[in-house]
Amino acid sequence: MLPDPTPADLERATAGDVDAFRTIVERYQRMVYSVAYNVLGNQTDAEDAAQEAFLRCYRKLPQYRAEATFSTWLFRLALTASVDYRRREGRRPEPVEVPETAGDDPALGDGISSSTLVAALHDLPDDYRVPTVLRDIYGLPYQEIADLTARPLGTVKVMVHRGRASLRLRLQAEREA
Amino acid sequence: MDCSYFCSRLNQFVDGELGYLEVAELQGHLSFCPDCAAELARISEVRAAMAAWGEAELAPPPGFAERVLARAALDPVPGSRRPFGRVVSDTLDQLDEALGRVPLPGGRTVPVKNVIGYGIAAAALAAELQRRRLRRLRELKSL
Numbered sequence: 001m002l003p004d005p006t007p008a009d010l011e012r013a014t015a016g017d018v019d020a021f022r023t024i025v026e027r028y029q030r031m032v033y034s035v036a037y038n039v040l041g042n043q044t045d046a047e048d049a050a051q052e053a054f055l056r057c058y059r060k061l062p063q064y065r066a067e068a069t070f071s072t073w074l075f076r077l078a079l080t081a082s083v084d085y086r087r088r089e090g091r092r093p094e095p096v097e098v099p100e101t102a103g104d105d106p107a108l109g110d111g112i113s114s115s116t117l118v119a120a121l122h123d124l125p126d127d128y129r130v131p132t133v134l135r136d137i138y139g140l141p142y143q144e145i146a147d148l149t150a151r152p153l154g155t156v157k158v159m160v161h162r163g164r165a166s167l168r169l170r171l172q173a174e175r176e177a
Numbered sequence: 178m179d180c181s182y183f184c185s186r187l188n189q190f191v192d193g194e195l196g197y198l199e200v201a202e203l204q205g206h207l208s209f210c211p212d213c214a215a216e217l218a219r220i221s222e223v224r225a226a227m228a229a230w231g232e233a234e235l236a237p238p239p240g241f242a243e244r245v246l247a248r249a250a251l252d253p254v255p256g257s258r259r260p261f262g263r264v265v266s267d268t269l270d271q272l273d274e275a276l277g278r279v280p281l282p283g284g285r286t287v288p289v290k291n292v293i294g295y296g297i298a299a300a301a302l303a304a305e306l307q308r309r310r311l312r313r314l315r316e317l318k319s320l
Contacts, residue, residue: 014255021249025242033237038230047238054245059263061255063271100236109226117230135192136224137231142192146284153284161188168219171226 004070014061025054028071032078038133039082041122045089046082053081079138083148086130111175120170124163131156132163180206183213191220 005013005024012020032053037046056077064073121129130149134140142160146153183206189195190203207214269290276289 016255018246018250022242022246025245029237029242029245030234033241034231034233034235037235043238047241047244050237050241051245051248055248055252058249058252059255059267060270063267109222109229112222112226114230114233117226133227136227139228147278147286151285155284157188164188164220164223167223167227171223172219 007066010061010064010070013058021058024057028074029054031071032074035075035078035138036082036085038121038137039079039130040086041126041129045085048089049082049085050078052085053078056081079134079140080148083130086126087150112171116171116174117167120167120174123170124166128159128163128166131159132167135160136164180210180213183207183210184216187213187217187220190217191224 005020005027009020009023013024029050033046033050036049036053037043040046040049053074057074060077064070068076121133124132131145131151134145134148135142140148142153142156145151145160146156149156151159183203186195186199186203190200195203207217272290273288278286278288279292280286
């Protein structure tokens, strides 16, 4: 977990100090980009949405209250910016490319590699992928997913269940191949 | 009851959405049904893989931070006087956060500020219709 910026850092960034804002961007860029990539499923869109999230952060800095940690606040901005981006722009067809991870590749389980999981997520229709990612990667409650994606609660649940079923079949087929 | 009844509940089970009795009923079935137990294991495995992937921090493309800073430099300083459009947009965002959302039938929700907006639009429309009706009445009287 990254340490939150100090109140003094935030105050300087709010006053337009570029170096203070640079510190925030450099500290959180991986987290914000990861959220955008997982929601949007390709690197070009993820970069645009992550930039948008940081711009929203910059503009809303005066509204930040320390009721939530800064990273939680920024994480929500990144999620909202990514979901809004998908709603606005749709999705560009792009070949699957797994971005570099910061540390070692995470251990995903027996016979499941990062590239297999990313490819399986990439092949899910957007309507299934976004709610499934929000639920199973980020653990959002169903109601919050329904609010974010502007879909009925029941529909969101069905989409997540179908998304999981598709992923399960895909990963099983990869393992058996 | 056949397996399809229990299979349909596995997702609700992993999401913690079943009641105590339903959990007990499902666990009873899982204890002697290897197919459903295997299905549950597969769902759990996918969820665990997804959660583990969520922990990975992905590296943005080179020069990402510089591009963000270049775009931010085009913006006015956050606390400074904002253009009228931005003031409206920020006020609506704050209203959104403060007022929350109204549940609609079917599980949908709509921001309270939208409901207020629809109300204002409906009131304006009603006032305009009333104004036209009165004008028409005055015209008829004068004939």
